[in-house]
Amino acid sequence: MSLLPSLITFLGATLEALLVWRLVKGGTWRHYPFFSLFVGYVVSQHIALFVILHLAPREYPSWYWDSGIAHICLRFLLIWEVFRQVFPKTSPVHRMLSRQVTLGAVALITVLTGMLWAFQTYGSFHSVYLAMERSFGFVQAMLVLAILTLARYYQQPVGRNIWGIAVAFGMYSSLTTAASAVTDLVHSAFFPYWYWLSPFSFAAMLAMWTWAVWSYAPNRVATANDMIDPAGDAGRWAENWGRAVSTTRKVMHP
């Protein structure tokens, strides 16, 4: 049992190192800047926490929870990365959906803020972190699922990189939503499981991300053949019509 924390730490550190190596190798990080920024935060957070644990152990809990809250908020970067990669600015679906998606995201964030305020009313356990984890986690999982569903609906091909990032993050967010809610319900009984479940699920997400970005596999970019250019078609039609009219005039008045 005493080996388990060391095993998790070693596994997490190895996976983070592998992930950073794959992102840096071949410049993959340049293609996914928001994802790389989040990974960069995670790595620096863990290095900082490791240093604090050994240099100033008394400060460790406050640093742990504060950096954890920032971590939860920064996960929105991943959602933005998935959205902008699946529906780039040039895509017609982006133009059509951007307003609705923004409205949906604002509505969901409003709901989660309401849910967050309500945490003070819970009888058993008051933890801002757990309240944030479950409400933000739920909204983030819903947003990722919505993007993947829209991509499927519009038959937008999703490359391995973004697919892996989105699905791993969705699984992790939904799992932490359920786990942190259960912890709040039956705190004493579930807390030992949550203590292991949280880092293990995070390590699983890191493993899936490493697999996803192992080689650069972006989404297929729509070619000129896939796009309909109504302005171009109208222009060609007008040109042909003009020629037809001038030919008719020439025939009628030679």
Added chain:
Amino acid sequence: MIQILSLVLLGAILFFVFLKIAIQGPSASAPDSSAVLAVRQMVHLDGLSFAGGQRLLDDREFQMLNATAELREVAALYRKERQALALVWISLLLGDVHGLWRFRRFLVRSGVPATLHDEIQILSDALQAMVFLSFLRVIVLTFGPFAFSGAARNAQGMVEKMSNASAHVLDRLPRHGWPEIERNWHKGLA
């Protein structure tokens, strides 16, 4: 309390939804539409171009006729005709599979880059499609056209998968080389 309980439930549901997506795996990138069209134009996929395959094996009209005692004879005739049509359609699909397989071998022989994994994949797809279509033919012959009404989509999907795989390979060639490929292909057929 209800809010936390609902989040436990929603979190669990979402997790299983994502797990299902993860098991399905990333969608294979669709080939370029012009390559798909070019393959269909070169190989003449008669079975795949027939849009009514699903309707052909659908038993709703037969059941409607069969439900009325006076129309039972008509229903039997209808079933027999449908059986003949379904067999013709399955033969056309089998022809498509053979054509696509041959076209794929022709592309590789012509120097289109392909890996061994690609070749094993297409071989496996072709064998699967042929076994499935032969099995479907036996089923239609033995039990009639409506015994496996859901199989039409699977049959078409298998041939479409092979067509897309060929389109992927063709897409690796520069577009200006496609007419020459088409000419050589038809020359080889003649």
